[in-house]
Amino acid sequence: MTRKFHLAFIFNFTPDDWQGPFGTGGSPWDGKFHTEVAQALERACFDYVIVEDKLMVPESYGGSSEAALRQAMSVPKHDPVPLAVAMGLATSHLGIVATLSTLAYPPFMTARLASTMDSMLGGRFGWNIVTSAETLAAQNFGMSELPPRNIRYEMADEYVDVVRQLFASWDRDAVVLDREKGIYADHTKVRPIHFKGKHFSVRGPLNTVPSPQHRPAFVQAGASPRGRVFAARNADSVIAIANGADAMRRFRADVRRHAEDFGRDPDRVKVLFCVTPVLGETEQDARDKQARMVSSPQFIHDILAQTSALTEIDFAQFDLDKPLPHRLETNGEQGSLDQFQQWGSGRTLRELVADAAGGLVSSVELVGTPDQVATRMGEVMEEAGGDGFVITTPLLRLNRRYVAEVTDGLVPALQRRGLTRASYVTGRTLKENLREF
Numbered sequence: 122m123t124r125k126f127h128l129a130f131i132f133n134f135t136p137d138d139w140q141g142p143f144g145t146g147g148s149p150w151d152g153k154f155h156t157e158v159a160q161a162l163e164r165a166c167f168d169y170v171i172v173e174d175k176l177m178v179p180e181s182y183g184g185s186s187e188a189a190l191r192q193a194m195s196v197p198k199h200d201p202v203p204l205a206v207a208m209g210l211a212t213s214h215l216g217i218v219a220t221l222s223t224l225a226y227p228p229f230m231t232a233r234l235a236s237t238m239d240s241m242l243g244g245r246f247g248w249n250i251v252t253s254a255e256t257l258a259a260q261n262f263g264m265s266e267l268p269p270r271n272i273r274y275e276m277a278d279e280y281v282d283v284v285r286q287l288f289a290s291w292d293r294d295a296v297v298l299d300r301e302k303g304i305y306a307d308h309t310k311v312r313p314i315h316f317k318g319k320h321f322s323v324r325g326p327l328n329t330v331p332s333p334q335h336r337p338a339f340v341q342a343g344a345s346p347r348g349r350v351f352a353a354r355n356a357d358s359v360i361a362i363a364n365g366a367d368a369m370r371r372f373r374a375d376v377r378r379h380a381e382d383f384g385r386d387p388d389r390v391k392v393l394f395c396v397t398p399v400l401g402e403t404e405q406d407a408r409d410k411q412a413r414m415v416s417s418p419q420f421i422h423d424i425l426a427q428t429s430a431l432t433e434i435d436f437a438q439f440d441l442d443k444p445l446p447h448r449l450e451t452n453g454e455q456g457s458l459d460q461f462q463q464w465g466s467g468r469t470l471r472e473l474v475a476d477a478a479g480g481l482v483s484s485v486e487l488v489g490t491p492d493q494v495a496t497r498m499g500e501v502m503e504e505a506g507g508d509g510f511v512i513t514t515p516l517l518r519l520n521r522r523y524v525a526e527v528t529d530g531l532v533p534a535l536q537r538r539g540l541t542r543a544s545y546v547t548g549r550t551l552k553e554n555l556r557e558f
Contacts, residue, residue, distance in 0.1 A: 232327055279321055
C-alpha cells in the first residue's frame with residue numbers, strides 16, 4: 122500500500138537569492154514575491170508554509186556583523202506576522218505558520234495574535250514555537266545573557282500552558298449572537314485563568330472570540346533530547362533534521378514514545394523531516410548543479426556564517442582543511458550543531474560544509490530528476506516510517522526557479538505516485554489537514 126505523506130515549506134522574510142541569476146531583482150519587502158510563492162505552494166497542495174525568524178544581527182562569524190550584513194546572511198529579516206497575513210489572505214487552503222519566540226512575546230500577546238490570525242485565515246494559522254537560542258537576541262529583550270537551555274525549555278513549557286489556558290478561557294460556544302435578547306456573548310462562558318507560575322503571571326481571560334481551531338496548530342523544531350520532549354508534549358507537527366533514514370526512524374520513534382508518555386495519541390504528532398532537493402533534467406545535470414554550488418568559495422563562507430549564527434561559535438577560527446579539533450558544545454542550537462559537525466567522522470571542515478550542501482537542513486540526499494527524487498522520497502518514508510518532509514532552499518534563500526522546480530516538477534511526480542495529496546478537502550482547518558492521513 123502506498124504511504125501518503127505531508128509536505129511543508131520553510132523560508133525567511135529576507136532578500137531572495139539576490140546574487141543569483143534567478144532572483145527577483147527587486148525589493149522583497151512588500152511581501153509580493155513571498156505571497157506568490159505561497160500561492161504556488163497552495164497549487165501544489167502543501168499542508169503549510171513556515172516563515173522562520175531570528176531576532177538579532179549575528180556577530181559570531183569572525184567576531185563581526187560583516188559577513189551577516191555583507192551577504193545578507195540571517196539579516197535583514199523582517200517580521201513574519203504581517204507577511205503571514207498577506208500570504209493567508211492570498212490563499213484559501215494552505216496553512217500559514219508564523220514563528221513567535223517565547224523569549225520576545227508575552228504569552229497573552231502570542232495567544233491574542235494567534236487567535237486573531239486563525240480567525241482571519243479561517244482556521245489555517247499555526248504557531249512555530251521557538252525559545253530563541255542567541256545571546257544577542259536575549260540582549261534585545263532586557264536580558265544580559267541567554268538563559269541555559271534547560272531553563273529556556275522550562276519557561277517554554279510554562280509559557281505554552283498559559284497560552285493553552287488563554288485559548289480555553291472562552292468556551293467554544295461563548296458567542297451566542299442572540300439578537301432578540303441583545304446578547305453577543307454569554308459571560309458565564311468566559312472566565313479569567315488566574316495563572317501564577319514560576320516564570321509567568323497572567324490574569325486573563327483572552328479578549329478575542331474563539332477562532333475556528335480554538336487552539337491554532339502548534340509547530341516546533343525540537344532537535345536536542347530536551348527539545349524532543351517539549352515537541353512531543355506540545356506540537357501538532359514537529360520539524361526535524363536527521364542523518365539518513367535510520368536516524369529519521371529513531372527520531373520519530375523517540376518523539377512518539379514521549380507523546381504517549383504525555384497521554385497523547387502519537388498519530389496526532391506529525392514528524393516532518395527537512396530536505397533540500399537538487400533537481401535537474403537529468404541526474405548528471407542535478408549533480409553538476411550541486412557540485413557547482415558546493416565548490417563556490419562564497420557558499421563555503423555562507424554556510425559557516427550561518428552555522429556560526431545558529432550556534433554562536435566562530436567557525437572562522439578553524440582550518441577548512443582539517444577536522445574540528447574537538448566536539449563543540451553550545452547553549453544555542455545544539456541539534457543543528459551536532460548535525461553539522463558529525464563529530465568522530467574525521468571529516469575536514471570543508472567536507473562538512475560540502476555535506477551541508479542544503480544549508481544545514483537536508484536529512485537525506487535528494488539529487489536527480491523529479492521522478493528520481495520523488496521515488497527516493499517514497500522509499501525514505503517507507504524506511505523511516507515518517508509523516509512527511511519540509512522542503513527548504515539552500516541557506517533558506519528563495520528564487521523563482523527553485524520554487525517552480527519543486528511545485529511544477531517534483532510535486533506532480535509525487536502526486537502521480539500517490540505519495541502526496543492532489544487536492545484539499547474543502548473547509549478543512551490546518552490541524553484537520555494534518556490529521557487527514
